[in-house]
Amino acid sequence: MRGGQHSFLKEFCIPFLLGAQNSDGGWGFYAQSESRVESTCWALRALENACIPVSMECLHGAREYLLKEQLADGSWPAAPHERTGGWVTSLVCSLWSQQKERENSVRAGLQWLCEDFPRDSRLWRRLLRRVVLSPGVFEQDESLLGWGWTPGTSSWVEPTSFALMALHDCPSGWLPPGSSRRCELAKRLLYDRMCPQGAWNCGNPKVYGVEGEPLVLPTAWALLALRNQPAHEKKSKSLVWLRNTFGSIQGSASMAIAGITLEAFACAYRDFVFRLKKCPMSGISFAQR
Secondary structure, rough: OOOOHHHHHHHHHHHHHHHOOOOEEEEEEEOOOOOOOHHHHHHHHHHOOOOOOOOOOHHHHHHHHHHHHHOOOOOOOOOOOOOOOOOOHHHHHHHOOOOOOHHHHHHHHHHOOOOHHHHOOOOOHHHHHHHHHOOOOOOOOOOOOOOOOOOOOOOOEEHHHHHHHHHHOOOOHHOOOHHHHHHHHHHHHHHHOOOOOOOOOOOOOEEEEEEEOOHHHHHHOOOOOOHOOOHHHHHHHHHHHHHHHHHHHHOOOHHHHHHHHHHOOOOOOOOOOHHHHHHHOOOOEEEOO
């Protein structure tokens, strides 16, 4: 880590996260907002990987919050008080993939993930679409299985990517039966849903013959999910797209995830100069291009 990055983490990022932690141990999407599993996972992952000493009380509180939020079926809900789990289950399983003391919780989460099948791939749904929709509306393989944002819904690129990462990150002994088959179908789905330009968007790659526009975040998550898979021309093509797009990214989150993705593939990209801009809502400074 470069000196400037270490200083920025120590002086701004870590204090901001510590100050935004709620009394229940979790984090919301912004300071003083209700704790959510998703934002807590991202905050806890950042603190655990910050290479800077962090209060054990803070880390313990976050872990206890996540344990408390796990539902009886092994899943985690996207919002408090929901009784149905969702895609955030993948985030927790990935976060705890190397923590032996969380094995039982992770095993239950992985079991739930592998038993959650998207409804759009079922035979009767595929036949119904053929009858109702005109030929060529969707140019994709509807028989492939991925994951949706919520149980029993349609396959989407991002939740499929998160589930694949969770299943890959965890030790093989923790994985439920049938997980390898689900992973293979999901990988095929990601490549099938790739836009003609060489990257991914949130939905379909082509509708009524019109090509979908690639987006940074779905592309980055898909690439990270496929990073340990064999070389593939589509993966190479999407890396080129992401590298060429990097200089025009406007959002700080998109730029950060894109940079992490390119570095994960040891893919060189142009280094941009950042400046600090005051954020009036939080009172701290963020790096922007």
